[in-house]
Structure formats: C-alpha cells, structure tokens
Ligand SMILES: NC(=O)C1=CN([C@@H]2O[C@H](COP(=O)(O)OP(=O)(O)OC[C@H]3O[C@@H](n4cnc5c(N)ncnc54)[C@H](OP(=O)(O)O)[C@@H]3O)[C@@H](O)[C@H]2O)C=CC1
C-alpha cells in the first residue's frame with residue numbers, strides 16, 4: 541500500500557524530497573517496494589492543497605516553479621484548498637507528516653505542536669526541522685512510542701549523511717564517549733570561500749543562501765545556534781545523555797575576519813567551526829566555537845558545505861564520517877531514508 545504523505549512547509553528541502561519521489565518513483569517501487577502519494581501540502585505563503593487520492597507531483601512542482609504559489613494547482617474534483625498546518629496534520633488521510641517548516645531557535649514552535657498533533661493521531665513524523673528534536677526530544681519520543689507512531693529525523697544532523705543512523709546501527713554496543721565535528725554547512729562554506737578565494741564574508745554568505753544551505757534566518761548558522769541544536773541532538777540521541785541547549789557554550793564565526801584567515805593560512809592552519817561533546821563524570825560537556833586547526837587534523841580538509849563527525853568509541857576507537865551537511869537533494873534524501881525505514885519496519889510487521 542502506498543504511503544500517504546502530508547508536507548508541512550514546502551521550501552528547499554520539501555521540494556527536494558518531492559523531486560526525488562517524482563524522479564525515482566519506478567526504481568523505489570522496483571528495488572524497495574516503496575510507493576508514496578503526496579496527498580497534502582500546507583505552506584505558510586505558498587498556499588495549501590489537499591486531495592485524498594493524491595496530488596500530481598510533476599504538476600505541483602511545475603505550478604510552483606512557474607507561479608510561486610500552490611493556489612494555481614489546477615482545479616480537480618475532490619481538491620481542497622486553504623487548510624492550515626494543524627488541520628492538514630489532523631484531518632487529512634495522510635499516515636505520515638513531513639515536517640519541513642523553518643527551525644525556530646528559541647521555542648521550536650510551531651513544529652513541536654505539529655509533532656504532537658501528528659502523534660496524537662497515531663501518524664508518523666519525518667522531519668529535518670531541528671527545533672523539536674533539540675528542545676523536546678524526550679517528550680516527543682515518549683509520545684510517538686505511546687501512540688505507536690514512528691519519528692524520523694536523520695536530516696536534522698548532517699543532512700542526508702547518516703550521522704544518527706550510522707552510530708545507532710553500525711556502532712551499537714559501543715559507548716560513545718566523545719563527539720567532535722563540523723556540523724554546519726553554511727559556515728564551512730563561508731570559511732572555505734574566504735580561505736580559498738579571498739571572498740568577503742557577506743558575498744560568501746549570500747552564495748550559501750542562494751544554494752539553499754542557510755537557515756531562513758542565517759543568524760542561526762553564523763552565530764552557531766544551528767550547530768548547537770545539532771550537538772544537543774547528538775548528545776541525547778547518540779550518546780544517550782540528556783543535554784539541553786542552555787548548557788552548551790556557543791560562539792559563531794562572525795568575529796573571524798579575512799585577515800585572521802590569511803594569518804592562519806600563512807601558519808599552515810585553517811579556521812573551522814567545531815562542535816564538541818564529551819562525557820565527563822556521567823555528564824556531557826558541550827561547546828560550539830571556531831578553532832584554528834593544524835593541517836593534520838582530520839577535520840581541516842573538510843571543505844565547502846561538506847560536514848564531518850568523529851565518534852570516539854570504547855570498542856572501536858575513532859570513527860570519522862564525512863558527507864553533505866546541507867542542500868536540497870541531499871536533505872531531501874534524509875527524509876527518503878527515514879521513509880524507507882518506516883516502510884521496511886511496516887513490511888516486517890506484516891510478515
Ligand atoms: N536547507 C538545508 O540544507 C537543510 C535544512 N534543514 C532544515 O529543514 C527545514 C526546512 O529547510 P528549508 O527547506 O531549507 O527551509 P525553507 O525556508 O526553504 O522552507 C521552509 C518552508 O516552511 C514554510 N513554513 C514556515 N512556517 C510554516 C508553518 N507554520 N506552516 C507551514 N509552512 C511553514 C515556509 O513558508 P514561506 O517561506 O512560504 O513563508 C517555507 O516555505 C528547516 O527547519 C531547516 O532547518 C535541515 C538540514 C538541511
């Protein structure tokens with residue numbers, strides 16, 4: 541049976557997943573037995589459409605590209621327009637909510653309410669929005685479990701690179717005692733552009749925004765708040781150690797000038813925004829701060845919007861993973877892998 545999806549938010553990442561579902565429809569069916577219908581999309585400014593029988597993805601994407609608004613989706617018998625996010629979550633026939641609205645760095649809202657509304661209805665949530673995972677991990681995990689729903693959030697850390705799934709699956713049994721990484725694509729892109737091309741901070745940030753890497757409010761990226769959310773998610777989910785956002789010391793890259801970068805380069809070093817979490821006496825101590833790295837540091841060679849993370853494991857030693865940290869298709873893929881996992885679990889249950 542095809543999964544029925546409702547999108548809350550339909551910006552860069554939402555459209556990325558829609559493109560993947562359009563372009564890989566046949567191979568996903570053939571290789572995974574996976575089929576999905578987008579039944580609803582509710583976006584703040586781009587409008588809202590719902591059809592219980594499914595929307596035509598190619599038409600959705602074309603209409604949006606040509607007119608910028610979903611209200612121009614052609615009239616079809618049974619089509620409903622104008623439902624807000626909560627009504628879409630509660631009252632459509634979707635079994636899974638794709639939460640890709642913006643990340644609010646202070647309250648995590650309205651995305652936390654979106655998750656709660658979905659779980660109360662027994663609906664799965666798959667999301668790249670970091671707010672709910674960083675601010676309400678425990679409450680939402682318990683709620684999902686209580687209502688028999690799945691909660692996927694691979695894309696909240698390092699986009700589609702399996703920074704959460706890899707340790708959970710392949711490093712299970714290890715005690716992960718320390719995590720260190722470059723977890724924000726926008727800032728790494730900016731620092732790389734400044735270092736390699738002498739670009740100004742402002743020009744590099746503008747490019748990162750154009751490429752779809754930056755947050756709706758890029759202050760989140762450059763001040764380190766986005767990386768702070770990610771280290772909190774890693775601490776709670778991967779290290780199984782409760783850590784709240786307020787406990788993480790946080791400094792961004794706004795104080796780093798072209799002159800600092802040139803100076804580091806002359807010393808054979810480079811500036812990176814480093815996220816760290818370390819278990820100490822049963823507690824996790826975490827921080828976000830720019831660091832001047834030696835060329836031999838494994839994180840020094842990570843360029844552009846690529847991210848990297850090192851897990852210190854008691855049984856396996858040091859394991860480093862690198863890959864995309866942001867981007868339309870890369871992050872769209874993170875939602876797809878969560879959906880495929882739900883699909884595989886559903887298959888196992890029905891055997
Ligand atoms: N871009 C990336 O590479 C990555 C992004 N993320 C996260 O994924 C999420 C989506 O990112 P991205 O697609 O880039 O962001 P965008 O800003 O491109 O898209 C977010 C969309 O959500 C809409 N929106 C905001 N609030 C609501 C609401 N209450 N109800 C319905 N729609 C709403 C916005 O509407 P409108 O603009 O029309 O007002 C916008 O279209 C964010 O939380 C981000 O932190 C995570 C990993 C990587």
Ligand SMILES: N[C@@H](CC=O)C(=O)O
Pocket residue numbers: 696698699723724725726727753754755761766865866867
């Ligand atoms: N703005 C974020 C997007 C992914 O989380 C980043 O640049 O890493």
